[in-house]
Amino acid sequence: MLRAHREIMLRFSLFGIPVTIQPWFWVTIALLGGALHSATPDALLETLIFMVVAAISILVHEFGHALTGRRLGGGYPEVVLWAFGGLAYNHGGRFTRWQRFWMILMGPGAGFLFLGLVAIALILVFGFQGGCNILTVGAIGKVVFPVSEEVLAFLQPHHRPWWVVSSVIWINLWWGLINLLPVLPLDGGRIAELWMRTPRQAYLLSATCAGGVALLFLGRGDLYATLLFGFLAFQSFKHFQELR
Incomplete structure (x- = not known):
C-alpha cells in the first residue's frame, strides 16, 4: 500500500530543485475549487482550471522560498505540495535571522509579483481603467471605473479566460494576505x-x-x-x- 502511494506521487525538478506533489494535494485543491458542486461540464471545467491555477500559484510561492533560501543560505532546497498546501525545505542551509526573514517573506512575495505581472498584462490589453476593473472584480466583486463593453464581455460568468484570471487574482491576493x-x-x-x-x-x-x-x-x-x-x-x- 505504501509503495503504491509513493508511485502515484508526481515528481520532477525545476531550476535544479526537486518537487514532489502528493495525491492528497489534488483532493484538497479540488474540494476548494468546488468539486462537490460541479454538476455540469462547465462547472467541472471551472474546477479543473482552478486546480491548475492553484498548483501553479502554490509552486510560485514555494519557489519564492526555495530560490531565496538557496541564494542567501545555500543548502539543498526541496519543494513538496501536500494536503494543506506546500512546503519548502532547505537541507543544510545556514541563515541569519534577517536571511530567514527574507526567505520566508519571499513566499507570499513571489505570489504578489506573479499577480503584479498579470495586472500589467491586463492593463496592457484592456487599458488602465479596464485592467483595474477586472482586478477589483476578481478581488472584491466591484468595479472602480465605468465598464467598457470589451471588459463587460470579458467578465461574463461563462467566459473561460475570466475563470483563469479570477482564480489567479483570488489565490495570489487573498491566500497571500491570509498567509501573512x-x-x-x-x-x-x-x-x-x-x-x-x-x-x-x-x-x-x-x-x-x-x-x-x-x-x-x-x-x-x-x-x-x-x-x-x-x-x-x-x-x-x-x-x-x-x-x-
Whole structure:
C-alpha cells in the first residue's frame, strides 16, 4: 500500500530543485475549487482550471522560498505540495535571522509579483481603467471605473479566460494576505516567531489570532476556513501549554 502511494506521487525538478506533489494535494485543491458542486461540464471545467491555477500559484510561492533560501543560505532546497498546501525545505542551509526573514517573506512575495505581472498584462490589453476593473472584480466583486463593453464581455460568468484570471487574482491576493497572518505554521507566524522573545509568546499570539480569524469566518458562514483556523488555534494553544 505504501509503495503504491509513493508511485502515484508526481515528481520532477525545476531550476535544479526537486518537487514532489502528493495525491492528497489534488483532493484538497479540488474540494476548494468546488468539486462537490460541479454538476455540469462547465462547472467541472471551472474546477479543473482552478486546480491548475492553484498548483501553479502554490509552486510560485514555494519557489519564492526555495530560490531565496538557496541564494542567501545555500543548502539543498526541496519543494513538496501536500494536503494543506506546500512546503519548502532547505537541507543544510545556514541563515541569519534577517536571511530567514527574507526567505520566508519571499513566499507570499513571489505570489504578489506573479499577480503584479498579470495586472500589467491586463492593463496592457484592456487599458488602465479596464485592467483595474477586472482586478477589483476578481478581488472584491466591484468595479472602480465605468465598464467598457470589451471588459463587460470579458467578465461574463461563462467566459473561460475570466475563470483563469479570477482564480489567479483570488489565490495570489487573498491566500497571500491570509498567509501573512501571525498564525503558525503560516508564513506570518514564522516571521512573528523570529522576533518573539520565546516560542511560548509566538504560540500565544498564534492561538489568539487564529481563534479570532476562525470566529470571523464562522460569522461569514465559511465552514472550511472556520475549521482550518479553529484547528490552527487549537494546535497553537496546545503547544503554548506544553512549553510551560
